[in-house]
Amino acid sequence: MGLFLHALLFPGGAEKQCQQAVWRCAADRQTNLRLDDCSWHTFAKGPAVLLNDDCLGYFVWEAISPLLTCPVLLLYIYDDDFWGYELAQAGRVLDMFDSLPDYFKPGRPPARPGNAVAIAHCFKVPPEAVEPYLQPWAETRMGEFACPGDDFVIGDCWQLADFMRALGFEYDQLCPPLEAALPEYGHQADNAVKWDNTAAKVVPPQPPLPAIAYTQLPVDTPILPDALTDAAYARQRAKTLPAEYAEIAKLIEAGQYAEALSLLTEAIRLNSNLAALYLLRAFCWCQLENLKQGRNRRPDMDRDLSCALELEPDNVWALRARCPTTGTSKRYQRHIADLTRLLELDEENQDIYQVSRAYRWHWVGDDEAAKADLAAVLQRGRLWTVDLTYLCRELQMPGFLI
Numbered sequence: 001m002g003l004f005l006h007a008l009l010f011p012g013g014a015e016k017q018c019q020q021a022v023w024r025c026a027a028d029r030q031t032n033l034r035l036d037d038c039s040w041h042t043f044a045k046g047p048a049v050l051l052n053d054d055c056l057g058y059f060v061w062e063a064i065s066p067l068l069t070c071p072v073l074l075l076y077i078y079d080d081d082f083w084g085y086e087l088a089q090a091g092r093v094l095d096m097f098d099s100l101p102d103y104f105k106p107g108r109p110p111a112r113p114g115n116a117v118a119i120a121h122c123f124k125v126p127p128e129a130v131e132p133y134l135q136p137w138a139e140t141r142m143g144e145f146a147c148p149g150d151d152f153v154i155g156d157c158w159q160l161a162d163f164m165r166a167l168g169f170e171y172d173q174l175c176p177p178l179e180a181a182l183p184e185y186g187h188q189a190d191n192a193v194k195w196d197n198t199a200a201k202v203v204p205p206q207p208p209l210p211a212i213a214y215t216q217l218p219v220d221t222p223i224l225p226d227a228l229t230d231a232a233y234a235r236q237r238a239k240t241l242p243a244e245y246a247e248i249a250k251l252i253e254a255g256q257y258a259e260a261l262s263l264l265t266e267a268i269r270l271n272s273n274l275a276a277l278y279l280l281r282a283f284c285w286c287q288l289e290n291l292k293q294g295r296n297r298r299p300d301m302d303r304d305l306s307c308a309l310e311l312e313p314d315n316v317w318a319l320r321a322r323c324p325t326t327g328t329s330k331r332y333q334r335h336i337a338d339l340t341r342l343l344e345l346d347e348e349n350q351d352i353y354q355v356s357r358a359y360r361w362h363w364v365g366d367d368e369a370a371k372a373d374l375a376a377v378l379q380r381g382r383l384w385t386v387d388l389t390y391l392c393r394e395l396q397m398p399g400f401l402i
Helices: 015-025 057-067 116-123 127-133 159-167 231-239 243-253 257-270 275-290 298-311 316-322 332-345 347-363 367-380 386-394
Strands: 005-009 039-043 046-050 071-078 082-089 092-098
Touching: 005 057, 005 159, 015 039, 015 046, 015 057, 057 071, 057 082, 071 116, 071 159, 082 116, 082 159, 092 116, 116 127, 127 159, 231 243, 231 275, 243 257, 243 275, 257 275, 275 298, 275 316, 298 316, 316 332, 332 347, 347 367, 347 386, 367 386
Parallel strands: none
Antiparallel strands: 005 046, 005 071, 039 046, 071 082, 082 092
């Protein structure tokens, strides 16, 4: 199961009144609202709250809007797949938006492109500042940025964070690191990646099905260890830190990730040129999320991994973490570049990377490049996975025609 996230924004609202309205909903058990697990922040334009992970945010939004005179915007991410919002004032619905209509079936959710004028009026921003985000995702634009300076592309549910910023609300401030403010990142994250697919488009002669196809059923794609998930790698990197960071290494060894996170944030503030610090902080955020002791920090993990890769561009563990071979994130352009680099650095797992890259080529509409990658994997004859055979059938590769 992916991420389900709900946040409420109150433009022009009074902090105390908005909090009291939310508190009243805690008595309704159907909302699953837990006040102690909610995160509040008051911005210049008004307060906002990030609801606890399993809270049914729609019911909270529906209940509190009639209690307030200010607009109430419910922002949500559904199962890591798409984002949307519901806007109401004094109990009256003003606007709705879903980035991926027809997700469940035709008409569910319905096509709701969003009303830039309505939401701009509530948040006192120009309509043109928000309009680029209020278009349902189109296959032809997947992997592009809606606006210059965005962190997340069309097709990535975390585009929600870019939209929040356009409204004058920062997700990073609403969901700060434990016991510390977000640091200034010493390195710029990789937002736009160029790649050359010329070589990938040279399709080798299509071989017959590999011998493995006749001796075993397709298996699941192996999950490779990476910098976010492998505790042994994290402990090893922690042990290589300079002596002044010995306490960080001890805390990570003991699994005290919240305490280590605070020290890492301070260490990065003082020294932004040590890749291990970024890698270990991303690892700690991931572990706290897995232990249900922290909120989803994917944007922060992603930035930390990008900072680490600026310092260690050939770090296979960080590249794997930033581009999971079995994930469905829509950052296709960067993933293609990362997978191409992994193919150069880690020949042992090149089949896994090449199938994963083939999917990205297919998703950006370059089926010739996808077929070239698949043909190369089939020619080597070492990998026989469900992912490989599915895409071969999808692209009607010879021998896979249905």
